[in-house]
Amino acid sequence: MLATPSLFIHHCPRLTVLRSRFYLSLKPFSISSNPSSPFSFFSSFPKTLTQNPSRTLSSLCSAQSECATENTGGRSGALFPPPIAEAVERIDVNPPKGTRDFPPEEMRLRNWLFQNFKEVSQLFGFEEVDFPVLESEALFIRKAGEEIRDQLYCFEDRGNRRVALRPELTPSLARLVIQKGKSVSLPLKWFAVGQCWRYERMTRGRRREHYQWNMDIIGVPDVTAEAELISSIVTFFKRLGITASDVGFKVSSRKVLQDLLRCYSIPDNLFGKVCIIIDKMEKLPLDEIKKDLGSVGISEQAIEELLKVLSIRSLSKLEEVLGAGVEAVADLKKLFSLAEDSGFSEWIQFDASIVRGLAYYTGIVFEGFDREGKLRAICGGGRYDRLLSTFGGDDLPACGFGFGDAVIVELLKEKQLLPDLGLQVENIVCSLDPELHGAAARVATVLRGKGQSVDLVLETKPLKVFKRASRINARRLILVGSSEWQRGMVGVKILSSGEQYEIKLDELDHQPPSSHSETLVGED
Numbered sequence: 435m436l437a438t439p440s441l442f443i444h445h446c447p448r449l450t451v452l453r454s455r456f457y458l459s460l461k462p463f464s465i466s467s468n469p470s471s472p473f474s475f476f477s478s479f480p481k482t483l484t485q486n487p488s489r490t491l492s493s494l495c496s497a498q499s500e501c502a503t504e505n506t507g508g509r510s511g512a513l514f515p516p517p518i519a520e521a522v523e524r525i526d527v528n529p530p531k532g533t534r535d536f537p538p539e540e541m542r543l544r545n546w547l548f549q550n551f552k553e554v555s556q557l558f559g560f561e562e563v564d565f566p567v568l569e570s571e572a573l574f575i576r577k578a579g580e581e582i583r584d585q586l587y588c589f590e591d592r593g594n595r596r597v598a599l600r601p602e603l604t605p606s607l608a609r610l611v612i613q614k615g616k617s618v619s620l621p622l623k624w625f626a627v628g629q630c631w632r633y634e635r636m637t638r639g640r641r642r643e644h645y646q647w648n649m650d651i652i653g654v655p656d657v658t659a660e661a662e663l664i665s666s667i668v669t670f671f672k673r674l675g676i677t678a679s680d681v682g683f684k685v686s687s688r689k690v691l692q693d694l695l696r697c698y699s700i701p702d703n704l705f706g707k708v709c710i711i712i713d714k715m716e717k718l719p720l721d722e723i724k725k726d727l728g729s730v731g732i733s734e735q736a737i738e739e740l741l742k743v744l745s746i747r748s749l750s751k752l753e754e755v756l757g758a759g760v761e762a763v764a765d766l767k768k769l770f771s772l773a774e775d776s777g778f779s780e781w782i783q784f785d786a787s788i789v790r791g792l793a794y795y796t797g798i799v800f801e802g803f804d805r806e807g808k809l810r811a812i813c814g815g816g817r818y819d820r821l822l823s824t825f826g827g828d829d830l831p832a833c834g835f836g837f838g839d840a841v842i843v844e845l846l847k848e849k850q851l852l853p854d855l856g857l858q859v860e861n862i863v864c865s866l867d868p869e870l871h872g873a874a875a876r877v878a879t880v881l882r883g884k885g886q887s888v889d890l891v892l893e894t895k896p897l898k899v900f901k902r903a904s905r906i907n908a909r910r911l912i913l914v915g916s917s918e919w920q921r922g923m924v925g926v927k928i929l930s931s932g933e934q935y936e937i938k939l940d941e942l943d944h945q946p947p948s949s950h951s952e953t954l955v956g957e958d
C-alpha cells in the first residue's frame with residue numbers, strides 16, 4: 435500500500451508544485467516483506483524514507499503550518515518565504531529574572547514534590563485551601579520594617595486599587611479565617627500550596643517567585659500544635675530520604691525576647707521592630723545590629739543583655755537565666771517533651787537567636803536548616819496569636835509554617851536524592867497505514883475507557899515509534915495493521931521483554947496467548 439503524504443497537503447493550493455515533486459521523489463513501498471507480522475514494517479520503513487532526506491515529514495508540516503497562517507501574519511513555513519518580508523521583533527525567550535518555566539521534566543519534579551506536600555498534610559488530617567495570588571496591598575503592609583515589605587510586587591490596577599502579588603500565604607489565610615467567622619468550628623487545620631512573589635536578591639534557593647507549602651492550625655493555644663507541625667515536616671523529610679543528620683530545626687520562642695524587653699521597660703509596640711533587627715544578625719555585622727537596636731530606643735545595657743541571652747543554645751541555661759516559671763521556658767520544655775513522644779527529638783535543637791523575620795510571630799518560632807550549612811532556611815514558621823486583630827478581626831490562637839519548593843530541590847540535589855521521574859505511558863498505539871488511523875483511535879478509546887493511558891501516534895508515517903515508546907517509558911506498543919484489523923486483531927509488543935503477539939481488541943487486557951508469541955527482529 436502506498437503511504438501517501440496527501441493528508442498533509444491536499445487543502446493547500448500553493449503546494450501543488452511541491453506535491454508533484456514529492457511524489458516523484460518518494461519511492462512507493464509496501465508495508466512488509468512478511469505481511470503476517472506487523473512489526474517487520476518498522477524495519478523497512480525508515481530505510482525507504484532516508485533515501486529522500488530533503489523531503490522529511492517536518493518540512494511538510496512546515497508547509498502545512500504556512501497554509502494555516504497564510505495572510506494572518508503568523509510564522510512563515512520553511513518551504514515558502516513570505517512574499518513581503520516583515521520586520522520580526524525578537525523576544526527574549528527566557529522567563530523574567532528570578533522566575534521559572536516548567537518544561538515537562540521540571541513539571542514532573544514539581545508535581546512529585548507537591549504530591550508529597552499534599553499527602554503528608556492529609557496524613558495529618560489537614561484540609562486544602564487556596565487564595566488568590568493577587569491580593570489587596572494593604573494585607574501585606576506592616577509597620578515593623580520587614581524585608582518582605584520592600585520586596586513586594588505591587589501596583590495600581592485599572593480600578594485604581596492598590597494590589598500586590600502575594601509574597602506569602604499567611605495574611606490571606608488570616609483574611610479567610612476572619613471572613614468565615616463563627617461559621618467554622620475550631621480548630622482549623624488547613625494546608626495550601628501556592629505561588630508567592632518576592633523581589634529578592636537572587637541566591638541559591640531564593641528566587642523572585644517560589645511555591646510555598648503551608649500548614650496552619652487555628653484555634654489551639656497549646657504547643658501541641660507546634661509539635662504537630664514540626665512532626666509533619668519531619669514526616670515529609672523522611673519520605674524523601676532526608677534524615678536527622680542532613681537537616682535539623684532550630685527552635686526558640688519570641689516570648690524570650692518579650693520577657694527581656696519587659697525587664698528593661700521597653701514598650702510592647704517595639705517588639706516587632708526589635709525582632710526584625712535581631713533576625714538580621716546572621717547577615718549584618720554586630721555593630722550595625724547594635725546601632726539599629728539603639729536607634730529604636732533600646733539602651734546600651736539592654737542591648738548587651740539581649741545579645742547575651744540570644745547566644746544561649748541550651749534550654750537548661752535559658753531556664754537558669756530566665757527562671758523556671760517563665761512561660762517561654764515552659765512552652766519550650768513541653769515542645770521538647772512532645773518531640774520525644776512523637777519521635778523527632780533528634781531533629782530539633784534550642785537556639786535563642788532564632789526570632790524569624792516576620793513581625794507577626796508571638797511565641798514559638800522554628801526554622802529548618804541543612805546541617806552542612808550550605809543553604810538558606812529550608813522552611814520556617816511559628817505562632818502568630820495576634821495577627822487577626824491587626825486586620826480588624828477577633829484574635830485566635832494560630833501557628834503554622836511555610837516551606838519553599840526551591841531550597842528543598844537544592845538539598846535533594848546535594849544529597850543525590852532527586853527521584854528518577856521519567857514519563858510513563860502504559861500504551862503507545864500506532865497504525866501502520868494512514869487509513870487505519872481511525873482504527874488505532876478506536877483501540878486507544880477502548881484502552882482509555884479501561885483507565886489505561888495511551889499515547890496515540892498521530893503522524894501518518896511514524897518513523898521513530900520505538901524510540902518514542904522508549905522515551906515515554908511505554909509498557910507496550912500496539913500496532914494496528916490492515917490484515918490483523920480485518921481479523922479483529924491487533925499486534926502487541928511488550929517493550930520490557932520484547933515479547934510480541936497478536937490479540938483480539940476486546941482481549942487486550944488478557945495474558946498473551948503464548949502460542950502466538952515471537953521475538954521481534956528489526957526495530958527503527
Ligand code: HAM
Binds near residue numbers: 632639646837
Ligand atoms: P518565610 O520564612 O518568609 O515564612 O518563608 C517560608 C519559606 O518559604 C522559607 O523558609 C523558604 O523555604 C521559602 N521562601 C521564602 N522566600 C523565598 C524565596 N524568595 N525564594 C524561594 N523560597 C522562598 C513565611 O512566609 C510565613 N508566612 C510562613 C508561615 C506560615 N508562618 C506561619 N504560617
